[in-house]
Structures are given as C-alpha cells and as structure tokens.
Amino acid sequence: MMQGPSYTRDRCxxxxxxLDEILRGGIPYGxxxxxAGTCGSGKTTLGMEFLVHGASTGEACAxxxxxxxxxxxxxxxxxxxxxxxxxxxxxxxxxxDMDVLYSWLGLEKATFDLDDVHALIKSITxxxxxxxxxxxxxxxxxxxxxxxxxxQLIRDxxxxxxxxxxxLGCTTILISEITSATxxxxxxxxxxxxxxxDGIIVMGDVExxxxxxxxxxxxxxxxTPHSRAxxxxxxxPLGVMLTPMLKWGSTVDKTQGWGS
Amino acid sequence: MIELDQRIAEQLTEVSLxxxxxxxxxTSNAFMVTASVLVPLLHSFEMGGVYIxxxxxxxxxxxxxxxxxxxxxxxxxxxxxxSGFLGGTEVPHDNISFVDSPIMLESVLLRTLxxxxxxxxxxxxxxxxxxNALAIYNExxxxxxxxxxxxxxxxxxxxxxxxxxxxxxxxPGVLANLxxxxxxxxxxxxxxxx
Numbered sequence: 001m002m003q004g005p006s007y008t009r010d011r012c013x014x015x016x017x018x019l020d021e022i023l024r025g026g027i028p029y030g031x032x033x034x035x036a037g038t039c040g041s042g043k044t045t046l047g048m049e050f051l052v053h054g055a056s057t058g059e060a061c062a063x064x065x066x067x068x069x070x071x072x073x074x075x076x077x078x079x080x081x082x083x084x085x086x087x088x089x090x091x092x093x094x095x096x097d098m099d100v101l102y103s104w105l106g107l108e109k110a111t112f113d114l115d116d117v118h119a120l121i122k123s124i125t126x127x128x129x130x131x132x133x134x135x136x137x138x139x140x141x142x143x144x145x146x147x148x149x150x151x152q153l154i155r156d157x158x159x160x161x162x163x164x165x166x167x168l169g170c171t172t173i174l175i176s177e178i179t180s181a182t183x184x185x186x187x188x189x190x191x192x193x194x195x196x197x198d199g200i201i202v203m204g205d206v207e208x209x210x211x212x213x214x215x216x217x218x219x220x221x222x223x224t225p226h227s228r229a230x231x232x233x234x235x236x237p238l239g240v241m242l243t244p245m246l247k248w249g250s251t252v253d254k255t256q257g258w259g260s
Numbered sequence: 261m262i263e264l265d266q267r268i269a270e271q272l273t274e275v276s277l278x279x280x281x282x283x284x285x286x287t288s289n290a291f292m293v294t295a296s297v298l299v300p301l302l303h304s305f306e307m308g309g310v311y312i313x314x315x316x317x318x319x320x321x322x323x324x325x326x327x328x329x330x331x332x333x334x335x336x337x338x339x340x341x342x343s344g345f346l347g348g349t350e351v352p353h354d355n356i357s358f359v360d361s362p363i364m365l366e367s368v369l370l371r372t373l374x375x376x377x378x379x380x381x382x383x384x385x386x387x388x389x390x391x392n393a394l395a396i397y398n399e400x401x402x403x404x405x406x407x408x409x410x411x412x413x414x415x416x417x418x419x420x421x422x423x424x425x426x427x428x429x430x431x432p433g434v435l436a437n438l439x440x441x442x443x444x445x446x447x448x449x450x451x452x453x454x
Contacts (some may be wrong), residue, residue, distance in 0.1 A: 024271035209363050236374045248402035
C-alpha cells in the first residue's frame with residue numbers, strides 16, 4: 001500500500017514537564033496559543049517556564065505584563081529555582097510593563113480605537129523584530145482587551161497580532177483570565193480569542209472533597225495531534241509538573257456540590 | 261528494641277529495581293514489617309527513596325526509625341497526615357514535604373516524581389504506607405486506578421515500588437488489583453500470637 005509523504009511541523013519545545021508529551025513534541029513553531037485559566041491556576045508560572053526554557057537554549061524571549069508591575073512579577077517568580085535572574089539581566093528574557101508601553105505610545109486612556117490598536121500591534125511587533133524574539137508571553141490579553149470595547153476590534157487585534165508574530169517566527173502564549181473552567185464555560189473572556197488562536201490550553205481547578213486540584217487540558221492545537229485529557233498540575237520548585245488526572249476523580253467540579 | 265524479620269531481607273535480594281512489591285502486614289506488626297523492608301534497602305542495597313506516610317505523621321515515623329539506629333537522611337518523606345491539623349506541619353526535619361490531604365492522590369505522585377528528579381541517589385525506592393490508610397478517604401475505583409498508575413509510573417522509571425497494606429482493612433477490589441499489578445509479595449499479614 002502506498003503511503004503519502006509524511007510531514008510534521010517543527011516544534012517549539014515548551015520545557016514544561018509533561019506538556020511536550022501531551023503536544024507530541026511541543027507547540028508548532030509560530031503558533032499563537034491561548035492559555036486560559038482561573039486565578040491561581042499556574043498560568044504565569046507556565047508562561048515564564050516556557051520563556052526560561054527558550055532562554056536556556058539561547059533564544060530571545062519577551063514577556064509583556066499587564067496584570068502586575070514587572071518588579072512584582074520578577075520578585076514572585078525568582079523564588080522558583082528554575083528561574084534564573086541572569087536571563088533577565090543578560091537580555092535573554094525581556095520583561096515589559098504594558099503601562100510603560102501605553103505611556104510611550106500616548107495611549108493613557110480608558111478605551112482604544114482602531115488607530116490605537118494598530119499602534120499597539122506595531123509597537124509589540126517592532127520590539128519582537130528588533131530583539132529577534134522567538135518566544136513571547138502576553139500576561140494577560142484579558143487585561144489588555146478590556147480597553148478595546150468592540151468584539152470586532154478585539155478579533156482584529158488578535159488576528160493581526162498573531163499573523164504578524166507568526167511571520168516573524170515567534171511562538172506566542174496569550175494568557176487569558178477566565179472565571180470558570182467548567183464544561184459550559186467559554187475558554188476566553190470575550191469569546192473571540194478562542195476562535196482566533198491556533199491553540200487553547202485551559203487551566204483551572206477541580207474540587208475533590210473540599211480540596212482544589214489544579215488541572216490543565218489542551219482543548220485545541222492546530223498542526224499537531226495531542227491529548228485532550230485532563231492533567232493534574234502541581235507547581236514545584238522545578239516549575240510545572242503534570243500527570244494524568246484520575247478518571248474516577250475528575251468528574252466533580254467546584255460548581256457542583258459533592259454528592260449533588 | 262524490635263526484632264527485624266530477616267526472611268524479608270533474604271526475599272528482597274531476589275527483586276529487581278523495576279519490581280513492585282506488595283507487602284502485607286497485620287495491624288500489630290506493621291512497623292516491624294516496615295523496618296524489616298527499609299533496613300536492607302538502605303543498608304544492604306544502599307538505596308534512597310521516598311516514603312509516603314499516610315498512616316501516621318512523618319515525624320513520628322522518622323523518630324521510630326531513628327530509634328532503631330536507622331539513618332533517614334536518604335529518604336524524603338511525603339506526609340499526608342499532618343496537614344490535617346493546625347500546627348502539624350511545624351516540624352524540625354527538612355526531609356518532609358506535606359500534601360494537604362490523602363485525597364490529593366495525583367499531587368502525591370507528582371511530589372514523588374519531583375523528588376526522583378532532584379535526588380542524587382543512583383537507586384531509589386518509593387514506599388507507600390499504606391493502601392488501607394488511603395482507602396479511608398478514597399473511593400475503591402479511584403484507589404485501584406491510582407495504584408495502577410502509580411506502580412506503572414515507577415516501574416517504567418526503574419524505581420522499586422513497595423506497597424504496604426493490611427489485607428483485612430483493604431477493599432477487596434483494590435486488593436485483587438494489587439495482586440495483579442505487583443510483581444512480588446512479602447506476606448506477613450497473618451500474625452502468629454505466641
């Protein structure tokens with residue numbers, strides 16, 4: 001029997017314990033991945049570990065922080081032994097405050113219009129292009145999109161940004177804050193991010209007899225086969241670690257009362 | 261001073277690193293059987309490892325083992341008991357980590373894997389004390405599924421797995437599955453009272 005030529009896309013190895021196995025090798029290069037999660041689910045740690053792995057192999061990485069000042073972010077993340085502050089000092093991991101970027105662009109206003117959105121895309125892609133960034137994290141895209149009032153404009157912003165970053169060979173994780181990771185929930189705050197991104201990783205909590213277990217689930221990833229099972233996530237000094245969630249222990253969600 | 265069961269040490273010479281041993285004991289000889297397994301692993305085979313303490317707090321276990329003259333510096337303890345009461349985690353030992361509850365089974369597996377990634381020991385064991393303690397909190401199907409994953413995870417990594425259980429306090433379905441998954445058995449479940 002004749003077989004067609006096999007082709008697999010090159011992968012951006014995340015370095016996150018278990019995630020590359022789930023993704024059968026890593027995120028396809030140039031993808032824009034939405035990491036949507038509830039508070040405390042490990043999104044920022046996952047994003048930073050993704051950058052640290054890139055920096056450890058000499059890649060230039062960037063982190064745009066919109067939810068907390070960069071100083072606070074670094075103070076929190078440097079407690080993890082996997083994080084090396086020399087990567088920041090040496091310019092391999094470049095951390096940018098979105099508030100500072102807004103200030104540079106004269107975007108210190110409550111809402112953004114089309115021109116503002118395009119100015120923002122241009123400044124982000126200029127930074128990526130100038131530094132030669134191959135791994136980017138925006139934490140969080142939800143905070144950023146709160147300033148964009150129309151769904152159409154949010155869609156345009158994310159689509160254009162993702163396209164330009166892919167052209168530059170940059171693999172991007174867009175962190176999104178969601179209030180619930182239950183079966184009926186959207187994977188994004190505005191309902192448009194999930195349609196535009198190449199991949200969706202959902203992170204949340206499963207309640208088991210009064211205790212919260214963190215989970216991670218890859219819902220979608222274009223360009224690679226992948227597991228769609230739920231994995232228990234643990235934050236360790238080495239970073240995120242994953243193991244398949246027990247099938248008999250993953251059915252109770254925190255929105256459902258135990259025994260209801 | 262308790263007298264160790266030397267036949268257990270002899271039996272352990274026949275197992276390989278990727279073995280999984282079901283150790284059956286009674287309620288009255290659990291510590292003697294535990295010590296009789298640990299002493300040859302640490303002394304004769306120069307192994308290190310992780311001790312998952314679900315039956316009693318790790319501090320109590322460390323003190324009991326040190327009372328036998330056994331050094332616990334090559335063992336990392338994962339304590340599933342002491343977080344259950346306030347102040348239980350304030351301990352003088354730095355080779356203990358705590359998991360909030362025995363129902364967080366996957367966390368126990370990940371903590372153990374974490375210590376296996378960071379250890380410098382060449383040969384390692386993981387000692388689960390005990391199945392019947394986990395059965396207090398976990399439903400039988402979930403516990404059977406967990407033991408299946410647990411044993412296979414460590415066998416694949418050439419880590420010797422020791423699973424302690426008191427048969428008459430272990431759900432029959434779980435016990436039947438242990439018989440299936442484990443490669444070896446040390447049976448001291450029948451206690452002879454002189």
